[in-house]
Amino acid sequence: MTAxxxxxxxxxxxxxxxxxxxxxxxxxxxxTLMLHLYRRCLSAGVPVHIISDDQTLLEEQNGQLMGRxxxxxxxxxxxxxxxxxxxxxTLSHSKIELCVTLDxxxxxxxxxxxxxxxxxxxxxxxxxxxxxxxxxxxxxxxxALNLPLSV
Numbered sequence: 001m002t003a004x005x006x007x008x009x010x011x012x013x014x015x016x017x018x019x020x021x022x023x024x025x026x027x028x029x030x031x032t033l034m035l036h037l038y039r040r041c042l043s044a045g046v047p048v049h050i051i052s053d054d055q056t057l058l059e060e061q062n063g064q065l066m067g068r069x070x071x072x073x074x075x076x077x078x079x080x081x082x083x084x085x086x087x088x089x090t091l092s093h094s095k096i097e098l099c100v101t102l103d104x105x106x107x108x109x110x111x112x113x114x115x116x117x118x119x120x121x122x123x124x125x126x127x128x129x130x131x132x133x134x135x136x137x138x139x140x141x142x143x144a145l146n147l148p149l150s151v
Contacts, residue, residue, distance in 0.1 A: 007070060009026075010022060012056045012096070014091055015047075016048075020098045025104075029131030031053055033129075046147065051091060051092065051094050052067070054078060057069070060120065066094070066095055066096065068092050096122075097145070099127070100141060
């Protein structure tokens, strides 16, 4: 990664001190999955923070891949059908541990096949998931983070 942050089209949520980058085309369900994970973790008492919606700044810090919210989007989230709403911003950055790519396809892998996403100089565990079943996608994310599915 270069010294200056790279702005990418993705959401970032911090679950139990692990950053989950959620990528996908516009309308693929990135925010829906992020909010689903947020509600599940919040209700189970798992520490969770929405970092950024729609855009995430990526940069290397102390040998780690970090994601953070662009200052102009801090405390904002766009909810389809409602628009941009204000929200509490409790954490502004996270170390990226997992990269999720959402697709509208109905087919989702039954087993994780050790895929890695190369982001700059970093290898990050990658999941390719279908947005057709947000509950199943949420289960896959939680399992990849070694969290119980009861979350």
